[in-house]
Amino acid sequence: MAKISLEKVKHSYLAQPTAPEDYALKQIDAEWQDGGAYALLGPSGCGKTTLLNIISGLLVPSQGRVLFNDADVTQVPTTDRHIAQVFQFPVVYDTMTVFDNLAFPLRNRGIAEAKVQKRVQEIAGMLDLESSLRRRASGLTMDGKQKISLGRGLVRDDVNVIMFDEPLTVIDPHLKWRLRSKLKELHKRLGLTMIYVTHDQTEALTFADQVVVMYDGTVVQVGTPVELFEHPNHTFVGHFIGSPGMNILPCEVENGTVRCAGHAVQTASSGRPGSDAEKTEIGVRPEFVRFDDHGFPVEIIKVDDLGRYRIVEVRYEDQRVKMIVEEDLSIPSESARISFDPAATRIYADGWVVN
Amino acid sequence: MTKTTNHKAWYFVVPVVVLVAFNALIPLMTVVNYSVQETFGDNVFFWEGVKWFEDVLNSDRFHAAFLRQLAFTGMILAIEVPLGIGVALSMPRKGPWVSVCLVLMALPLLIPWNVVGAMWNIFALPDIGLLGRGINALGIDYNFTQQPVSAWMTTVLMDVWHWTSLVVLLAYAGLCSIPDAYYQAAKIDGASAWSVFWRIQLPKLKRVLTIAILLRFMDSFMIYTEPFVLTGGGPGNTTTFLSIDLVKIALGQFDLGPAAAMSLIYFFIVLLVCWIFYTLMMRNEEQ
Structure with missing residues (x-):
């Protein structure tokens, strides 16, 4: 678990950015407290996923620094950042059982098999996956697969932050609500820092303690759902939030x-x-x-x-x-x-x- | 509920039936006809029953050709599939080099079989061919027209050159369809490059690889033109595969009965293997 800070982070997908429009992220200064539940809210193409990938290390920002617990990790590869990420489409290893899927991140890090067993059982219990542990992961429904993606993040006890990139996009509407409450419950129980990217204000406002609203490559406001509603800092926030x-x-x-x-x-x-x-x-x-x-x-x-x-x-x-x-x-x-x-x-x- | 029957609809099927009859059924039935009779020309036939089938199945010549065929198909599959995957993995996924690589890969597939055979024949000739002279210049005694090992090596190499591209293109298409999220998730999970290959790429390639193996099996099992032009089945009978042997029996010796019986056996072997493949593929889908 960790506090995450972004200092003057800018990113462009072009090799030689010149104009401000060349930047996918214009300038971001943000601080994410340890154990917080944050939502990153904004319309498609505003730079949410870019920001997420910079935190996870899948992208190195063109400028600026990323700090975990005040240590500079800007150049540290994803594997060593101890983060977990759940993607828009569930990622499961088809040929492995649910158990092996959950155990995969632990086994890759050379953790003793006895501990792997214990951890996987524990996480499977939290996610209601115990009954399907012996099944092949490819046979599960979308929400089951998404739970596995999440579970692979939760099994590790060294994760600094869990990031969700629009994780409920492919889930049936009636299961969305259940999975979202599950996330909220896990957050309370484990006290992990969670960052949830979405363009759906309902998802953001129900999940997060703090909502970060992004627009056109910049953070326009950070605040609780009530603050965003009552004191919008920017006309975009006022317009985007509320119905x-x-x-x-x-x-x-x-x-x-x-x-x-x-x-x-x-x-x-x-x-x-x-x-x-x-x-x-x-x-x-x-x-x-x-x-x-x-x-x-x-x-x-x-x-x-x-x-x-x-x-x-x-x-x-x-x-x-x-x-x-x-x-x-x-x-x-x-x-x-x-x-x-x-x-x-x-x-x-x-x-x-x-x- | 009453069902409307309209037998006139059958007329729409007639053109297809006629077409299939003339290009497949009737020629096949002619073969069946020859396979159970003996003829000395002049349209005089004698009933022989299953004698030709017994003869073919018991003949050492057929066994030898069959084993050669199995060895050849096994060898080219064992080389082309891993090599194809390897080349596909090392091809660039984006940028200007993609089209260059794809065109280079597609080139061998566009060359007619007999041209490939002729090209390799000249290329590998020990006295004038670049490959043949080159190998001999290295101090290795190489002459594919006289040495069985050299003849086999050349034939296999020619097939690898001609057809690995097919596996490459199929595997490349399969690799390109794997979403980036899988690679990102693997990074986050701390997976090694080998794990990424074994747990993500290979399972995702399973379907295209099954097709690639099936296509390469059928094509190589029925291969005729290229070895016929390259070695003519020689030296001796060492590269006489099933189809070459079949043509020798049918057109060389004019033994129409045994040749027809052999054709049918050959046909059923290919059919059987394809059926097994198909069943295994379908069973995997259901799981």
Whole structure:
């Protein structure tokens, strides 16, 4: 087990990167505490897998350092980093039994057979694989195979971190939930550092204590699920997390007053964007938009009834705003006035929050 | 539920039946016809029963040709399969050299059999051929037209040169289809290069290798043109494989009865081996 730190890590798949767009990872400084459950969340192609492969040592970053417990391991090969990784598609050694699969990492490291037996039995017990230990691994179902991939990581007692690269992609939906709870349970029980890569916010928010949101090669925010929801640092986080995502509306700032389409808006941001900001916006989650006779006028264009609440889409000028409305509240027809909860409305300058 | 029967549908099958009849069934039945009768020409036939089959199965000549055939097929399989896997493993997986390697590998497969035989014949001639002169220049007495060992060596070498590429291409395709995650997982599990080969690559290659072995078995077991052009079955009868012997009996001696019986036995051996292969393959799939 270990604390993992990334110092100014940059990576490009090109031999001679010049422009910032050449980098798959622009600049990452991150610290992963020992025993933490982290999720790496971001859209496809944002550099999640690259970052994961840099931690596991399958890739050496173009620049920067990777530290395990403050020791530099940037150039240390995968085998010596004592990490475990579960891939998107289950990796099992077809010709071996489930037992031999689980024992494989231990036997490769020359561990005594008696200890191998004990460890494999123990891990098989945790993963509910005891009954199939003597079977050939190739005959198992997808979730069984994925458990073996995970088990091969768990058997070693020297693992620094277990990394999951979208491990539930090929698992049937009704088994996903079970496997995810299993992971959570194992994390509590073993206290291992776990990093879970996914593009599914539900998976990330239910698994992790800390969610690292990545966008376009950079980490835009690290925080608990609640922090990400209540205080998004970046418009991307606001938009990506939450369903529906945060409303991002262009605004003008004049003499300290924030205006949206000519209407003054109160915000929680006490600061104001610098004059060099190219784009100023306000962000407010649909949960904090409400009908208000003193607000500014909008036109209602769509109402989606989701049972417990309704999502109302309204329009002013060419901007669309989504709002969540309690089921028992009546919705005005066509035109209405809305306002934003000042405590949950923030200013964003060029995408980044102004506090 | 009532089933609609429409016998007119059978007409659609007729063209295929006619085609198969003329290119396979009727010629085969002619062979069957010859195999149970004796003829002296002029379309006069005498019934002989299974006499020709007994004769062939009991003849030392057939046994010798059969053993030579087994030895040849065994040798080329033992060389071409491991060599093919080895070459495929050492070929680049990406980059500009991939297409260069693939074209080089495909070249021998594009050369007609008789050309391969003629090429090697000239190449290996001890007085004018590059290979023949080269070996003799090393101080080794080599003459494939007179020495059985040299003749065998040349024939096997020629087949290896001509057909290893097939195994290489199949194995290479198999290797390319193994996802990267397997290699990464193996690294993480601390597997040695040998383990990676034995536990990942070879099991994943099993299916293509079965096909490669089956193809190479059938082709080499029925080989005719290349050794016929290279050695003509000689020196003596030392490289007379089954098909060469068969042609000698049928067209050289004009013993149509025994030749027909031998053809059928030959055919059933190939069929039997293919059936065994197929059954083993299917059984492995089920597991």
